[in-house]
Amino acid sequence: MSQQFDNxxxxxxxxxxxxxxxxxxxxxxxxxxxxxxxxxLPSKLVFNTGAPEIMELIAGKCVVKLAGASESQTYTGGQSFNVPGNSSFDIETLETLHYVCHFG
Amino acid sequence: MSQQFDNxxxxxxxxxxxxxxxxxxxxxxxxxxxxxxxxxLPSKLVFNTGAPEIMELIAGKCVVKLAGASESQTYTGGQSFNVPGNSSFDIETLETLHYVCHFG
Structure with missing residues (x-):
């Protein structure tokens, strides 16, 4: 994975x-x-989505629970998770997250 | 001033x-x-410079006091201030600052 976007x-x-x-x-x-x-930054937040999103984690560590999911899952840098559109997710950031968010 | 960098x-x-x-x-x-x-974010901070910097404010409001200056000065979005190299400045951010930092 490239460490930067070009052009x-x-x-x-x-x-x-x-x-x-x-x-x-x-x-x-x-x-x-x-x-x-x-x-x-380290926190417990709830994000709402309009379009579907792919959260690509560059660095850091978080625990994510998607709306309607029975279990939460831990993700770290190098991993990604998908969020449906018109939904939400709980995210507890344990170590500062650096991410790229892909929409649609 | 363009609102974005291209290419x-x-x-x-x-x-x-x-x-x-x-x-x-x-x-x-x-x-x-x-x-x-x-x-x-709103805060009182001290930044150190290596290379000289031009801080171009896109939005927000701050009060800046350069090292060795006798007076502080207020800057808002659309304004810029210069900081010498190997120096420092006190910055009190009153309204969240969005900036572009130009080096050298």
């Missing part, structure tokens, strides 16, 4: 969620696809 | 400073120049 646009203004527990910047690929690169 | 690379792993009060991502221009896009 992309980056929006200078970031996105701040949950009082700054999550900060991301929007990346736009050459074909117009939007992704975000972000950081989640 | 750049972006490092997927972010940079986290001061327990997450400052989160940035590195952007690499086509000519190899490195910049960073970042967010500083």
């Amino acid at each position: 992309v646009s980056v929006v200078k203004q970031g996105n701040v969620y949950f009082d700054g527990k999550c900060v991301s910047h929007t990346v736009i690929l050459a074909d117009g696809t939007r992704k975000s690169v972000g950081v989640i | 750049v690379s972006v490092v997927k792993q972010g940079n986290v400073y001061f327990d997450g009060k400052c989160v940035s991502h590195t952007v690499i221009l086509a000519d190899g120049t490195r910049k960073s896009v970042g967010v500083i």
